[in-house]
Amino acid sequence: MAGKSSKKAVSIDMTAMCDVSFLLLTFFILTATAKIPEALPVDTPQSTVQTKLPETDLATLTIGKGKVFFDLKGREVRKRTLELMGQKYGVEFTDDEKSKFALMEGIGVPIQNLKQLIGMKTAERSKAGQPGVPKDSLDNQLADWVQNARIANIQLNDKELQIAIKGDAKEEYPSIHKVMDILQDQKINSFSLVTGLRGKNF
Amino acid sequence: MAELNTGDSGGGKDKKVRSKKQNSKVDLTAMVDLAFLLITFFMLTTTLSKPQSMNLGLPDKDDKSDSNIKVDENRTMTILLGKDNKLVRYVGILSKPLAAPKDFIYGKEGIRKELLDRKAKVLAYSTAKGKPKNGMIVIIKPSKKCTYRNLVDILDEMAIVDVPTYAIVNDFSPEETKLLEGK
Numbered sequence: 001m002a003g004k005s006s007k008k009a010v011s012i013d014m015t016a017m018c019d020v021s022f023l024l025l026t027f028f029i030l031t032a033t034a035k036i037p038e039a040l041p042v043d044t045p046q047s048t049v050q051t052k053l054p055e056t057d058l059a060t061l062t063i064g065k066g067k068v069f070f071d072l073k074g075r076e077v078r079k080r081t082l083e084l085m086g087q088k089y090g091v092e093f094t095d096d097e098k099s100k101f102a103l104m105e106g107i108g109v110p111i112q113n114l115k116q117l118i119g120m121k122t123a124e125r126s127k128a129g130q131p132g133v134p135k136d137s138l139d140n141q142l143a144d145w146v147q148n149a150r151i152a153n154i155q156l157n158d159k160e161l162q163i164a165i166k167g168d169a170k171e172e173y174p175s176i177h178k179v180m181d182i183l184q185d186q187k188i189n190s191f192s193l194v195t196g197l198r199g200k201n202f
Numbered sequence: 203m204a205e206l207n208t209g210d211s212g213g214g215k216d217k218k219v220r221s222k223k224q225n226s227k228v229d230l231t232a233m234v235d236l237a238f239l240l241i242t243f244f245m246l247t248t249t250l251s252k253p254q255s256m257n258l259g260l261p262d263k264d265d266k267s268d269s270n271i272k273v274d275e276n277r278t279m280t281i282l283l284g285k286d287n288k289l290v291r292y293v294g295i296l297s298k299p300l301a302a303p304k305d306f307i308y309g310k311e312g313i314r315k316e317l318l319d320r321k322a323k324v325l326a327y328s329t330a331k332g333k334p335k336n337g338m339i340v341i342i343k344p345s346k347k348c349t350y351r352n353l354v355d356i357l358d359e360m361a362i363v364d365v366p367t368y369a370i371v372n373d374f375s376p377e378e379t380k381l382l383e384g385k
Contacts, residue, residue, distance in 0.1 A: 014230030021237035028244035045354040049256045049361050063350075164255055169351035173283075173344045176353070177372060184263045192255035195354060 038062070039106040039130065040069045042168040046198035053192060057159050059149050060194070061142075062106055064168035066175055067132025070145045071106030078102045080152035081145070085111055088144060093118075108132045111141055135182060143182050150186075166194035256357060260370065276300065277324050278339045281313070281356060282374075284382035285347035289313060289356075293320065296377055303381050308355050317363045337366035343374060345382055 042064040055073065062069040072078050079098045086093050089111045093101070097118045108130035109117050117125060135142040146163065153161040163183060167176050183191060275294040282290045289308060294300035306313045321338045328336040340360065344353050353370075360368045 011227070011229070014234050018230045018234050018237065021234055021241060025237050025241050025244065028241060028248065032244055032248045044253075045351040047254070047256050047354055047358040047361070049254065049358065051255055051257060053253050053255045166253075167350040169349065169354075171350045172346070173348050173350065173353060174346050176350050177344075180260065181263075184260060187262070189262055190257065190259040192257050193354060193357070194253050194255050195358075197254055198358075 039071075039108055039126065040064050040067065042166060043170070044166060044194050044196050045169040047193075047195040048198050049195065050197070051192070053164055053194065054162055057153055057157055058162045058164060059146060060106065060164045060166055061146075061179055062166045063171055063175055063179055065171075067108055067130075068135055068142055068175075068179060069106040069108040069130070070133050070142065072149050074153075074157070075102035076156050077149065077152050078104075080156060081149045084148040084152060085144065088148070089141075091115065110134050110139075135178065140182065142179070143185065146183065146188075147186060163188055163191040164194050165191060256354065256361070258357065273339060274336070276327055277336060278341060279317070279320055280341045280343060280378075282378055282382050283342070283344045283348035283352045283356060285345070287352060288348075288382060289352075290381055291316065292381075296375070296381075308352070308359075313356070314359055314363060317359060317365065321363060321365065340365050340368040342368060342370045343372070343378065344370065345374065345379075 040062050042062055057077075058073045060071040060073075062071065072081060079102050082093055082098055082101050085091075091111055091114070093115070097115065100118050101114075104118070105122075105125075107114065107117060110131070110133070117128065117130070120128060133142045133145060134140070150161045153159060165176070165179060180191075183189075279291055279293050280296070284290065287308060289306045289312070290303050291306055291313065292299045292301060292303040296303070306316060317338075317340070324336075324338040325334065328334055342353075342356055342360075357368075
């Protein structure tokens with residue numbers, strides 16, 4: 001009796017399991033979006049709050065070393081925003097440049113220099129030493145970027161754009177306050193602050 | 203060597219090859235292992251990499267109508283954020299404070315203890331007056347020298363302690379500036 005049962009083959013047919021697992025693997029690979037390198041790396045402060053940022057309808061203002069970078073989610077919204085900004089500042093962008101801009105990371109140059117930035121390769125761009133989007137009262141391009149991104153988002157998605165501020169932990173308060181002020185000038189009184197995760201027993 | 207040449211061989215040898223093919227099961231266990239490992243990796247990286255955020259609502263800038271609302275000084279605590287992680291708090295009005303200005307450190311043992319303590323006191327005070335819904339009001343005044351980390355830390359404390367009302371105020375009186383610079 002014992003001899004008989006031990007002789008029985010114990011290999012299970014793995015084909016179906018393999019099929020399922022590869023199907024799932026394919027799904028996850030396709031839905032995962034490649035992480036775009038950050039134009040301005042910042043060290044965000046930590047908090048215990050665990051609200052996640054939305055995936056769409058979001059503009060991120062990255063603040064670090066006194067510079068502000070502007071980033072926007074959604075390819076179509078980016079294209080439309082660029083068109084609107086081009087119209088306002090009299091810079092003409094080609095279709096090729098627009099589709100390249102749609103896939104780019106955050107930008108930190110005045111709009112007059114945006115054409116050169118789009119023309120660069122990704123590796124060159126991160127080394128280019130971008131000066132940040134101008135935000136003085138004389139040349140407040142940051143406010144226009146936010147304004148036009150909101151218009152573009154309403155036109156395309158019919159939703160109000162969310163604004164997130166991603167500040168460097170060591171940044172001094174006035175530069176954060178300045179950006180908040182620009183947002184408040186447009187009646188954006190509610191926004192998110194991007195933070196990292198802190199341990200429970202803080 | 204002869205068995206490998208299947209093309210020019212006779213019919214008898216052809217049969218031999220077929221019978222050999224019969225036992226051609228591949229062990230898929232390792233492949234399944236690998237696939238699940240990759241699935242786990244992709245699942246975790248897609249969901250865990252979403253950044254976290256803290257929602258912040260500020261009052262309307264142009265709206266001056268509510269700036270004259272009188273607030274009971276027994277309910278307010280003002281927190282001044284200064285240079286090099288300095289934090290000063292006072293209770294009530296600065297000219298005649300209910301609790302004198304004092305330095306605190308950030309975190310569990312510092313300002314949080316004080317906030318919790320004060321919150322309980324305010325609750326007792328409001329309940330005695332018959333309005334238990336009137337909780338503590340915290341006024342956060344970040345100075346020009348404080349860092350963004352300080353601001354997020356103190357906002358985080360507000361969330362932990364669950365302060366019902368708090369506001370960020372940017373104007374400093376000369377006395378308050380002196381308080382932060384002195385000592």
